[in-house]
Amino acid sequence: MNLNNRNIAIILFCIFVVMSGYGVLLPVLPYYTERLALKSGVVADEDINYHIGILTSIYPFFQLLFAVVWGKLSDRFGRKILIVMGMLGFVIMQFLTGLATSLTMLYVARILGGIFSSSVIPVGNAFLSDLTDRTHRRKVLAWSGVAVSAGVIAGPMIGGFLAQTNLHFSTTFGHFLLDKFSVPFLVIALLGILILLVTLAWLKNPENNKSGTLLQAQKSKLKVGLGFMLLLSLSLVVQLAVTLFETVFSVYAKDILTFGTSQIGLGFMLCGLIMAVLQPVFASLDEKKVSIKAQLLFGFGIASISMFVFSLWNSDMYVYSTIVAFAIGGAMVTPNLIAMVSFIDQDHTGTNLSLQTSMNSIGQVAGPVLGMWLYTMDKTWPFPFIGVVLLLVAVMVVPKLNYKIKRA
Known part of the structure; x- marks a missing residue:
């Protein structure tokens, strides 16, 4: 099998930039x-807090509404055009966010x-699935998880570093001022333009997703079985647990652990770093020695135990150790779930992965709300809840789980 390394690299950079754009917003x-x-x-x-909450959740809410639409269109008309549209929309969002002069403009940017x-x-993951067979797909999709984790790590670092000071420019046309809170978004927008140009110039649709895809997708109807529904439910639970923990941890660390911002940031960095490093490692395990189902069982089990014991002690090393254990469990689960969804139906990979993204978005919307509600009841309740x-x-x-691969 000839892996198209250039296409894979471009897709991974697109995913990294989009996740960096998501992360750059968090500290700002x-x-x-x-x-x-x-x-x-x-x-x-x-x-003000109400608007912050709405602006945080409105982004995954509209992802939930439109992810499946884009997935279906990519199955019909090819992956590249949908990725280009997505990157273009991402660039416009970053520019509108950076240049926003009102809450209305900021809401429009987040919705777009x-x-x-x-x-x-999802379309990028479907593209990677088109380029690989069963043997290599888990490894490549694990690198997609690395791109996501790396973006989550890099985004807040970029946002926190660039939002330090206003930028002044004196030109023949006058003096221009860029507000310090606008700079991170404009920088990410420029990076997005660069990746967009690279995508337009060098990304090529895989051969099995070109002219024949429209006819193939029209003839082949999407079949949703119990195995697929179970995989979607697992994706929802994982994302719910992760976002619930991320939301509550920062508040719990400030109120109970008396952590400073650097200590809280270290916790998030450790989680993202462990996820980024270990996902390719677990995806490279031989299925004959350690099956995908076994990895899922181990992953959910480790993450569950780490949450049960998270709030028992308050020392820094103990807290960071449980976060690392939680991340190890997540690194076992995430790439295997994506791979299993991509295996189900080769004719509708984009649609299936987009449905999985929609489930993730539901978790992203519900996790913070549920987590903070539990936190108001008792500050330690969210963690054993995740564990249960x-x-x-x-x-x-x-x-x-018992899935079969449907091939074209």
Whole structure:
């Protein structure tokens, strides 16, 4: 099999840039929203916090609505055009966000970003699936997970570093000022333009996803079986657990552990770094020695135990160790779930992976809300709750997985 390394590299860079754009917002959004809210006449803290919450969740909400649409279109008309549209929408979102002068403009930017950038990851993963066979697919899709994790790590670092000072430019046309909270988004937009130009120039559709794809997709109807539904439910649970933990950890670390921002940042960095490093390692394991189902069982089990014991002690090393264990479990689960979804139906890979992305988006929307509700009930409840959910999934759902590959 001849792996198209150039195509794979371009797709991985697209995914990395999109996830960096997601991450760059995290350290900046509260301050940026507050400034725009004050300009718009919103002065009450609870109203500002309300807008921050809505702006955070509106992005995955529109991803949820449109991811399947893009996946179906990519199965019909090819992957490249949808990836180009997604990157173009991503660039427009970053520019609009960086140049926003009102909350309304910021909302428009986030909605457009959720609509268009939702195509990049699922369609990119479908593209990678088109380029690989069963033997290599898990490894390549694991590198997609690395690109996601690396973007999650790099984004907040870029945002925190660039949002330090205003930029002043004196020209013959006058003096220009770039607000410090706008700079990270404009830099990411320029990076997005660079990757967009590379994509237009060098990315080529795989041969099995060109002119014949439209006719093939029209003749072959998508069949959703129990195995596929179970995989989607697993994806939802994983994303719910991860986003719930991420949301609650930062508040819990500030209130209970008395961590500073650097200590909280170290926790997130460790989680992303472990995920990035170990996903290719687990995806490279021989299925004959360690089956995919066995890896899922181990992954859910390790993540579950780490959450059960997370709040027992408050020392830095103990907290970081449990975070590392949680990340190890996630690294076992994530690439294998993506690979199993891609194996189900070779005629509808884009649609299937987009449905998985929609499930992830539901988890991203519900996780923070559920986590903070549990936190208001008792500050330690969210962690054993995650542990119980992951344990139930490992015991009740994973053993029932029995999928067959439908080939063209």
